[in-house]
Amino acid sequence: MKKVALLLLTLTFFLITPPVHAATPVVRITDIPHTDFQGNFRDNKLALSLTPDGELGKALARASTTTTWVIDAALLDEIIDMSDGYQYLGKEDPIGANVALLWLQQLKVLTEGAPVVALPYGNPDASLARSLSRSELTLYSELGRSKLEEFFGRAVISQNGWGKGKSQLSSEFKALYKSNRFQLANLARAISAEEIPLLRARLGRILNPDLSSQDRAYFSYQGRDATNNIVKKLRVVSGRYQLTSETVKVPLTIINDFETDTVLTLSLLPMNYRIQVESLYDIVIPAKSRIQIAVPFMVIASGSTVVEAQLMTAEGVSIGALSKLSLSMTVIDSRVAWFTTGAGVILFLAAATQTARRIRRSRREK
Structure with missing residues (x-):
């Protein structure tokens, strides 16, 4: 048949x-x-x-x-x-x-x-x-x-x-379209991969004037999810870190799931004064890789803070999603440490001297 x-x-x-x-x-x-x-x-x-x-x-x-x-x-x-x-x-x-x-x-x-x-x-x-x-x-x-x-x-x-025809796309979905387009356009500056322009092209379908309200919502959210998935292929891994000394190298992980290499800057921005760290430049991130880099941090004061990590091009264009590093610092100031140590030594010597005197006194009484 x-x-x-x-x-x-x-x-x-x-x-x-x-x-x-x-x-x-x-x-x-x-x-x-x-x-x-x-x-x-x-x-x-x-x-x-x-x-x-x-x-x-x-x-x-x-x-x-x-x-x-x-x-x-x-x-x-x-x-x-x-x-x-x-x-x-x-x-x-x-x-x-x-x-x-x-x-x-x-x-x-x-x-x-x-x-x-x-x-x-x-x-x-x-x-x-x-x-x-x-x-x-x-x-x-x-x-x-x-x-x-x-x-x-x-x-x-x-x-x-x-x-x-005229599209009836809502303000919400227009903003979502612009955000998706912006992220993909920036990503294309760092990565040469066919999937990026293909996804950019598919976003144009969201503006098709023949779409119903349900279709406009469906494709808008689909576009958002597809954009998020592709942007996440190049990222800094968020994490929590415990710092216990004034200077410490924190291991940060960068993932590149694309089929091409790239060279980027890692911008690191602390949210308060408790920590100091400098951005890293010209980081080579091979294709299909997961690399780890040791980043020097200097602790100014104990407490907690967040450092925003953002991959960027040499021209300062943000690539991918912003990652957050949560840091907890429990470091004693060196001057306080010296004072505490010195006081401890003095107390120890005083106690030892007093003990020795008691022993001698006890012997004389016998």
Whole structure:
């Protein structure tokens, strides 16, 4: 039965031929995201949409010889991923994979020689993206163009103004988006890893104007969690330390779970006067490593304090999350120590002298 279904789908797809005259000169290939930030399919709606009776299947049928194609490369990436074979709810869906493959083949046929416009990757609301970060919109636009040019094997149009709709993203999620974007942009200054620009690109989907309120919340929190996970791959390990002398070297651990080396500064900032410590520069942190460095601390006074540890670039750009080192100092001042020791010696000598006198007195009395 599966083979029959695939044969019928194949015949149906290739019976789609562009009419000589079309009511709509522009065909838009856009949709909401169907994969989460880990690349897993949230549902199987995309497979249904790609069938001849689905929204994206019908989009192909609306094509004409004069059609201009407006395409979101992020959606195309999902369809390509689906065509290679995919799982939904832990099960393979070979029919969905073949539907995706046939749809992609038909898209290439119908777009041959026609103008193709690349939307910014993820189809974000361009005006909102520009207001939140102009540089990020540039990244989305360049990625959308390069992805489509790779797929079609030719140049495509990349210019603003082809987007449609306004995002209803709340102030809370706008702030969260900006925080995530900022952390990833800074991390990219220290680490050259493909996963960082990939995650930055996926954040653009949060600004997609077609998302429902539930989808906006879902992808915003997903973006936050994905950003936190990737930022934690380069970090100083927080900890508690007991210091019992005026000068002591504290072993601090730095972790780099990325596949590339990096060289960074370790900024150390005490929260009060009880401790003195200097930042360390040009620390080489190898890929996939866990290194330990001995940091000299000088205790000024007993008590407790917190030292904020932050990895930074040579230019002073913060990398990753702030770590906190909790220190407890139980150190006696050297002058007090000398005084106490001296007093103890004097008392000991006095006691010894008195004991000797008692012994001599006792002997005379006998």
